[in-house]
Amino acid sequence: MLRLPDFQYHAPRTVEEAVALKVKHGANAAFVAGGTDLLPNMKRRIRKCGHLVDVSHIDELRSAGAFEGGLRLGAAVSLEEAASNEAVRTVCPAYAEAALLVATPTIRRMGTVGGNLCLDTRCLFYNQSYEWRKGIDFCMKADGTICRVAESSPKCIAVSSSDTAPVALAAGATIELCGPGGKRAVSADSFYLGDGIDYMAKKEDELLTALVIPDQTGAQSAYVKVRARGSIDFPVIGVAVWMRRRSSDAPVEDARVVLGAVFPDPREVPAAAEALIGRALDAESIRDAADAAFRAAKPVDNTDGALSWRKEMIRVSTKRALERLGSAR
Amino acid sequence: MRSERTIDGPGKIVLSFTVNGTGVEIAVARHKTLLEVLREDLGLTGTKHGCELGECGACTVILDGAPVLACLVPAAACTGARVETVEGMAVGPALHPLQDEFAEAGAAQCGYCTSGMLLAAKNLLESNRDPTRDEIRRALAGNLCRCTGYLQIYEAIERAAARMRGAT
Numbered sequence: 001m002l003r004l005p006d007f008q009y010h011a012p013r014t015v016e017e018a019v020a021l022k023v024k025h026g027a028n029a030a031f032v033a034g035g036t037d038l039l040p041n042m043k044r045r046i047r048k049c050g051h052l053v054d055v056s057h058i059d060e061l062r063s064a065g066a067f068e069g070g071l072r073l074g075a076a077v078s079l080e081e082a083a084s085n086e087a088v089r090t091v092c093p094a095y096a097e098a099a100l101l102v103a104t105p106t107i108r109r110m111g112t113v114g115g116n117l118c119l120d121t122r123c124l125f126y127n128q129s130y131e132w133r134k135g136i137d138f139c140m141k142a143d144g145t146i147c148r149v150a151e152s153s154p155k156c157i158a159v160s161s162s163d164t165a166p167v168a169l170a171a172g173a174t175i176e177l178c179g180p181g182g183k184r185a186v187s188a189d190s191f192y193l194g195d196g197i198d199y200m201a202k203k204e205d206e207l208l209t210a211l212v213i214p215d216q217t218g219a220q221s222a223y224v225k226v227r228a229r230g231s232i233d234f235p236v237i238g239v240a241v242w243m244r245r246r247s248s249d250a251p252v253e254d255a256r257v258v259l260g261a262v263f264p265d266p267r268e269v270p271a272a273a274e275a276l277i278g279r280a281l282d283a284e285s286i287r288d289a290a291d292a293a294f295r296a297a298k299p300v301d302n303t304d305g306a307l308s309w310r311k312e313m314i315r316v317s318t319k320r321a322l323e324r325l326g327s328a329r
Numbered sequence: 330m331r332s333e334r335t336i337d338g339p340g341k342i343v344l345s346f347t348v349n350g351t352g353v354e355i356a357v358a359r360h361k362t363l364l365e366v367l368r369e370d371l372g373l374t375g376t377k378h379g380c381e382l383g384e385c386g387a388c389t390v391i392l393d394g395a396p397v398l399a400c401l402v403p404a405a406a407c408t409g410a411r412v413e414t415v416e417g418m419a420v421g422p423a424l425h426p427l428q429d430e431f432a433e434a435g436a437a438q439c440g441y442c443t444s445g446m447l448l449a450a451k452n453l454l455e456s457n458r459d460p461t462r463d464e465i466r467r468a469l470a471g472n473l474c475r476c477t478g479y480l481q482i483y484e485a486i487e488r489a490a491a492r493m494r495g496a497t
Contacts, residue, residue, distance in 0.1 A: 002381040003361075004360045007403075008359065009342075009359065035402070036383050036398075036401055040383055040401070043381060043382065054403075103471070105467065106389060106449070106471040109395050109396065231470035
């Protein structure tokens, strides 16, 4: 039996109450909405939280829709709601695609926009029961001191496994946070830090309140995910592509290619964007961009799937995502 | 609304909610999941205890009209909620058409995934009376079955849907 450790449950009705509870209980409290990421980790004794602050009943976190030509998605909107929202599907189809590719329908109904952005980094040596982890004398991300994937690594290289985060970066999104000192907004690009332990810029006391995707007029985006089982798993590779051009035969004016499930952060590959900008989206530019993504990617052995295969699938997935944009207009 | 009262010392809460249409008020350990309360405190063992980590779907129940994984829902979050489990599907001795067709089609072998399958299917049919095979596959994507290979399950759901529409 994997039981939850003892905790006290709180269901605040406002962001201010939620933040106040977090400030009061400090590191012994955790924000939770769907619980599909946090609760398994609590059962595995990775996270020990004496207080769960459930933010899923806060009205202001529950609305989603068009906003200044883009989108504003409240943190407690479920992934299923976001994926089926008409404005989301029209304004940023890649976000809807990514949300729809998270886990299973039941998990998407529980899991939220904010939860997927804050998803704890994952690793074969970390997402295991306490006994399993004890058997290898733990790892630096929880209870131990060294990295089990690369024993000489000075830092944790657990992998960012969010499907929606690469899309947030690709679309130039902003993440809104609220803490005891008030509100602030951070670009998705600077929200993720690239360290498997300190993986996001959200401070301990801050609550992620919304994802804001800017005006997408003239933009196209797509997300391609590779995973072991099409019905449930976390990505072993994710690729989000975004670009802007005047028409389907006009040159690409601006582009972004972002890799998920490769590094501890969703990682933009500028060289892949450069291979597209100023050129028509055709077989040649797509091949060059896919090659650039392949060269930039350095997956480590911390998810399902052989390393060489995952690396090759970065090239394949980048190509597929860009081809989808090519055929969309 | 969803506040908690502490009784008889630390670690317990009084939980009042509705299970299969019946109001329940019970003192439970506050760290328990909905799954643990259903099985251990209410004796409703029809909801199965599978992976405990949200990966298998065996513990699927309907919470306020939507399927959830009971192993990942803190019981404390269920104050005032309406919960439906497999025990609520039959009316007296009359099985729900889904249960009937699952039995008829051999859609259960070991039976461990069956209650979760039934509830996921019931939820699907409430919003979609005539789902395609593909819609059924998608709706049940989070419910793993290691015995049947799924075919009989899909067929049973299609037959139950037809019966519920009055098509047969």
